[in-house]
Amino acid sequence: MNNTAEHFMRMAIAEARKGMREGNHPYGSVIVKVGTVLARAHSTGALSHDVAAHADMSAARKLSKKAKTRDVKDCTVYATGEPCPMCSAGLAAMNISELFIAANYRHLPPQMNRGRKRPGKITYKEIFKEYGLKVKVKEGVLKDEVLKMYDEYVRKRPGE
Ligand SMILES: [Zn+2]
Numbered sequence: 079m080n081n082t083a084e085h086f087m088r089m090a091i092a093e094a095r096k097g098m099r100e101g102n103h104p105y106g107s108v109i110v111k112v113g114t115v116l117a118r119a120h121s122t123g124a125l126s127h128d129v130a131a132h133a134d135m136s137a138a139r140k141l142s143k144k145a146k147t148r149d150v151k152d153c154t155v156y157a158t159g160e161p162c163p164m165c166s167a168g169l170a171a172m173n174i175s176e177l178f179i180a181a182n183y184r185h186l187p188p189q190m191n192r193g194r195k196r197p198g199k200i201t202y203k204e205i206f207k208e209y210g211l212k213v214k215v216k217e218g219v220l221k222d223e224v225l226k227m228y229d230e231y232v233r234k235r236p237g238e
Contacts, residue, residue: 083156083178086110087220089129090156091180093120093133101125103190104231107133108156109141109174116153117141131159134165134209138172154167154178158224159186166202170209177202180224189232 086108093106097120105121119136123129134157141150154176155161155169160183169177183191206213 080092082113083089083219085217086154086156086165086178087158087178087180088114088223089118090158091220091223093118094158094224096098097121097133098227098231104158104227106131106158107137107166107231109137109150110154110156111150111152116150117144130164132162133159134161135168138165138168142172143170151175156219158227159183161202163200163202163205167209169202170206170211174213175209176214177220180213180220181228182217185225185228186226187219190228 090106093108094104097106098104100122102124103121105122106118109116111142111143112129117137117140119140121131122136123131134155141153146234153172153174155174156178157165160179160181160182161169161177161235189217195206203215
């Protein structure tokens with residue numbers, strides 16, 4: 079189980095790194111159902127100036143378009159960063175059943191999140207609850223690898 083989680087989280091980190099190489103923020107997301115990757119995405123907002131182009135939201139949008147339904151059900155999401163309220167609502171609309179998170183807002187280097195606060199007070203947990211969803215969550219999967227990536231990102235962009 080842990081090995082499976084790490085396998086897919088590594089894929090999410092690879093996505094995040096791909097985005098980072100392109101000049102985007104280092105966030106990646108992979109959506110899996112019964113061991114099969116259905117969608118993967120990285121944040122593209124820094125270059126596209128699209129406020130909704132977060133990794134989790136982009137993966138959810140790709141999947142719902144591909145599946146031709148918003149309600150894919152029983153999916154597991156591997157997110158390198160804690161989903162923001164917008165992404166949490168997107169994932170909730172898809173009825174996800176499991177969520178693995180590598181690093182939370184409080185783990186972000188200050189250059190990436192001044193004050194280490196999440197955007198708004200609402201957490202993904204509260205959003206899932208509002209949607210009446212019971213999502214199995216595990217935080218901290220490959221957290222150190224993601225923190226290393228954040229560190230590289232911050233060192234390459236000292237002005238940000
Ligand atoms: Zn988001």
